[in-house]
Amino acid sequence: MMAHSPNGLMIRKLESIFSLCEEERQALARLPVQVTTFKADQDVVRIGDRPSQSCLLLEGFTCVYKLTAEGKRQIVAFHVPGDIPDLQSLHLKVMDNSVATVSACTLGFIPHEALHDICNRYPRITAALWRETLVDASIFREWMTGIGRREAYHRMAHLLCELRVRLTMVGLVKDQTFDLPITQTELADAIGASTVHVNRVLQELRADGLIRSKGTQVSILDWERLKAVGDFDPLYLHLRQDGNA
Known part of the structure; x- marks a missing residue:
């Protein structure tokens, strides 16, 4: 059973990296979220997909991965509840990586149309989501340092x-x-x-x-x-x- 509402978990995660006002929290709370469950080891989106929605992880763990031509997998990120693993698909229309469940997961899907609308109406929410993707990039740089030097x-x-x-x-x-x-x-x-x-x-x-x-x-x-x-x-x-x- 989810300890938080779908939107509440997203708000809590964003507020760990960005200060939101009450009006912005209320706007995020009104975003439409379609909740779906997945079994472990299922692809949520695949490389080459053109998704029309982004997924909010509510329960479980997901990973972002790529495969070599020989089929060897490199996981480049783990995501935990509150994360939006494919947020980049809001602006990069073709997926250049795959997102898969690591465990049984509950995911909430938010239409890109709704995300674009809230970003147009609330510039600081745009900044919060941009910061989220920048933090993802920062984590990736840290992982690269670890794989290369630790x-x-x-x-x-x-x-x-x-x-x-x-x-x-x-x-x-x-x-x-x-x-x-x-x-x-x-x-x-x-x-x-x-x-x-x-x-x-x-x-x-x-x-x-x-x-x-x-x-x-x-x-x-x-x-x-x-x-x-x-x-x-x-x-x-x-x-x-x-x-x-």
Whole structure:
């Protein structure tokens, strides 16, 4: 069951990176959202698609990915509730990547026509959505730095730090514990390592007393040490808060 209304979750996420006034919050609350459920491992939009709506993630996790000619997958982003994974389709009419569910998901679809209308009427909402896409680009730059220059152990620590902060901003972390329904294969496709290496790295993080995991639940046991291991600075998330609350 959703802890937030579809529009309320979107507003909460946007307000983590942009200050909205009450009139703007009310306008966003009136946006039409068609809620649909998806199973795990389903494409939401594919490369080459020309969507007429953007999807708001309400429950679960999605990923953005691309495939090589040989069919090898690189995940270039994970999205958490409150995110709009294909917001760029509002202005880039042809998708240059695919968005897929990682877990069972609930998605809310917002027509582009409605998004264009609210942007025309509320310039600061345009700025908020623009900032959202700029933050996505900032996260991508940080991921590229990690894949190019950090060892797998440090890349995994960094990813866990990032997800902990992003989930905290939408109220999905309790007592340093959060749900992470991402398989080791998907983690491998995200950090550019083999599944065997990912398994070994997670074991090392547990053995070093940094995390505890049970099923899909992950608990951060030593936040400051995990940040140090992951070379994690939340600056690139451009939050209105420091991300440590």
